[in-house]
Amino acid sequence: MQFKSRNFDRAETILDICNLSVCLPDQPDIAPVLDGINLTIRAGETACLVGESGSGKSVTSLAVMGLLPKGSLTVSAGEIRLDDTDLLTLSPSDMRKVRARRIAMIFQEPMTALNPVMRVGEQIEEVLTTHEKALSSKVRRGRVLDIMAQVHLPEVERIYGSYPHQLSGGQRQRIMIAMALVLEPKLLIADEPTTALDVTTQGQILSLIAELQERHGTAVLFVTHDMGVVAEIADTVHVMQYGCIVEHAPVERLLRQPQEEYTRKLLSAVPSLVPRPTRPAMLDDNVLEVRNMEKVYAQGGFLVRKAGTLAATGVDLSIARGRTLGIVGESGSGKSTVARCILRLVDPTSGEIRVAGTEIARLSRRALRPHRKHFQIVFQDPFRSLNPRWTVSRSLTEGPVNFGITRRDALSRAGELMELVGLPRDALARYPHQFSGGQRQRIAIARAVAMRPDVLVADEAVSALDVSVQAQVIELLDDIQEKLGIAILFITHDLRVAAQICDDVVVMQRGVVVEYGPAGEVLSQPRHDYTRSLIEAAPGRLWDFANFREIRTA
């Protein structure tokens, strides 16, 4: 693993944050959101701000931009120096002049960060019309097209006149970068700029930022939760927790010799890309078999029939009792469609689905209901997968009661389930909003397991969780599988997660299965080009975070 190891001792300081505190106005008893942050960035340096949700990393970046939401957060102490001017003392109109000209920012979600009703070219041009009023419209347009070419957008003339919704996620993020860099600011703040992108696109955007940074000598403050990205791009790393920077160091030192307990914990939780040792296959006792399944989403309305969208085709897979099969792929690969078809939340267009010996693909909704207990699902978003108006006990007993178990029995079983997923029994009387995201996901798992299913489908079930919580939930799933012998179908976009939990892996691309085999083989000796490109794009893939060293290939 090659880390960045440039020396910045003699480079000029661009940004100097001294003792910055941010708090909620008129609520002195609540702990500050930022508590005495110190951070320096020098010309050409990439400083990564890394931490879990709620650690204050986004607040830090917004404070630098002077974009803290009015009325809900205020700076209570400290300085933010940019080239010796304290940004906090500037008037609003002077601060406006600093933005885009000296500091620019790119955001997480390029779809929502661009104005949907303006052409993207005009949005870049607006930076020039705001800050360089003297330019003629011809020169302006020339500069816009030039920066669009620099971020490697194809057919710049055409894209200039496009609206955001007509572009891909990667293209939109390139537009954001072009917008940020058109005035060559000294500091670029990137707030999770690749988090919403697919892994291959992420790789391209990261190398684009690095390329432009090299060319213009820009300092970059890069906010991320992803240690892989940190390993890939950082010069220095600042680890945040509860509004404080707990540790900062050059990237290699931080990853090799983390000093603080929290940093060690954070690194240890990063799942390794090296597949876990294969478990011995049990008897060939397939509880789920999918044969030649296809799903076409119909389009058009009442009068007009258009050709549908092919979401998945020719899908074959099977899982034996007690085994875990992963489906990996990028967005639009059809992996979630497969899951939803197997659950019969949508109806497959053709093919067979056999669960615990029963063919369910063609059953009517009503005829299907008695079979539903054999297969259950855990969804991605822990905040929406439990009915907010129901107590936990009501959620946990809903299914068993549907299948004729008395309320009393269902309730006592719900208590056992809570213990199984590591939550106290007395939490049954509480409502979902009283739990954290990870705890809710445990409840969702308990609800699914309450049905004693043969197959559990986990649809991106750990993707919305912080990395340390993610590790615990994965462990829980493993544990439950061992105790109950459930087969798990694990849908994920994250190869690291797949490597840690799956026995077998299906790789999907544009609705088609491109590779299917034991996880160890597929992830370490991929045969298909697409699988290979996925693995190569995974950031920090050569580093073994949990053991603070390079990956040793056995």
Next chain:
Amino acid sequence: MFGYIIRRILGVIPVMAIVALVVFLLLRLTPGDPAAILAGDSATAAQLERIRESLGLNDPLHLQFFNWIRQLLQGDLGTSLISNTDVSQMIGRRINPTINLAVMTIIISVLMAVPMGVIAAWRHRSWIDYGVMTFSVLGFSVPVFVIGYIFIQIFAIELRWVPVQGYAHPTQDLMGFFQRAILPSLTLATIYVALIARMTRASMLEVLGEDYIRTARAKGVRENVVLFRHALRNAAVPIMTIIGTGFALLISGVVVTESVFNIPGIGRLTVDAILARDYPVIQAMILLTAGIYVLVNLLIDISYSLIDPRIRY
């Protein structure tokens, strides 16, 4: 796009057919006998029967309905029971004041309400915001005729700036028209302004929380550009929707306002017809206003695509 417009226009047909059916049924199934009204109190049973026969009231209900529809399709809105004149002629004579009043009201309303809503959203939770919200709740709560009488009391009786009531044709006396139309328009505009300002504020508040507004601010764009160039255009679709659906309020308001200010428009015509139980006029008026409402909303729906490029048909 073109195909979409055609489809939308075709979609108006069933809506209007149902409107016609509902209006017809409601009027026919409620107790009350048009023949009795036409005949007067002193009519004998035989006279009544003759009138009923001549009006086609003895036909089965569905036949009456289809006969009415057939007439409508031929452009015949029927004949008044009271004055025995052609309904379309009656409407033609009275529609100008109403249209002038409505257009003036809409212009005043939009020009007042949209800036009010934008500023209220921009200065969320400030005294301006509370002021606008208070005005908008008041506008909903004070009945339109009370507002009318308050305006008359202040501007016509106390201050004597404008005449109390009446109407002048703009082609004959432009100054007189404005003098007489300004109070009714303001009266009518109150509730409309309240409605639009409220929706503008809500829609702007939502848009101002969007990521692209933060992006625009991060570009160093001035605040008025953020508000009007970035935010307002994104907030426009719900605002236009409310202008369209609020059109129903405007129609109701016209009826009352014309009574208060003694304006010879179709609102007064309708009220008079209803009080006189003049069935053909009532039917025609409800159908006409429903038709205008549907048309206005159709135009607004179609114009969404001009504002928002994501809406493509």
Next chain:
Amino acid sequence: MADVQQPTSGMQVVLGALSLPKKWRLGIGPIIAVIVLLAIVMAAVFAPLYVPYDPSQMSSTNRLQPSSAEHLFGTDPYGRDLFSRVVTGGQVSLLIGIGSAIVSVLVGLAIGLVSGFFRIADAIIMRVMDSLMAIPAILLAIALVALSGPSITSVIIAITIPEVPRVVRLVRSVVLGAREEPYVEAAIALGSSMPRILWQHLMPNTLSPLIVQGTYICASAILTEAILSFLGAGVSTEIPTWGNIMAEGRTYFQVNPGLIFWPGLMLSLCILSINLLGDTARDILDPRLKKREA
């Protein structure tokens, strides 16, 4: 775009924590609204116990008196005591307001649930609702009342018909939105039957918006009743209502502006307080606030 939702940023957590206390800071407006509304309701309900005159007792010698110690608000063109009439007039208005709100909400809820759930019924129901919405409410109401005769029931029916489509649309949009929620899909996976999901998971989502909507309907029904009476198509003129007091007084309002002013003031205060309560309810029950709070 990857189909992944990432950990919520620190910002969102902070904002979420903030919205909780803020929503209970209601300010003084709603408190005044409650007091005013209670006062009006009590005044109307107990009017027979304390009014100085029989509100329908005419007196040819006492016509159009200005306000005095004997007649607090003066008298109307028939010599009846205006104060007694105005406080009594609230009875009918409030009855019609509350009655229309309850009927509209119940009917709208039933139709909306069916519409949100059965796709085939939905297409037809929504066309009919679109058509009903196109018919101007006031015209329909006056036509109905004028033709079927003045009574409280027919006024309530006349007000309800144009309000129902709005309630249906509201219920339907909530049901359609909630249908996509993972917890509803989870319930499907748990083998719950469709009617059960509809009633236990989806219907409760409509309650908060319906309470808000019901309040607004109540206010607008009182307003519509007043307009109907004003135009001469309301409840029988023998029963005093704010609307018909004003209707009878309109020709004399230059002689005694109180004929319009007092009933108008009561009416406006009543509607204003109900609307303010509706706004407050909406602020408390706003689903977006709820989401952030979660």
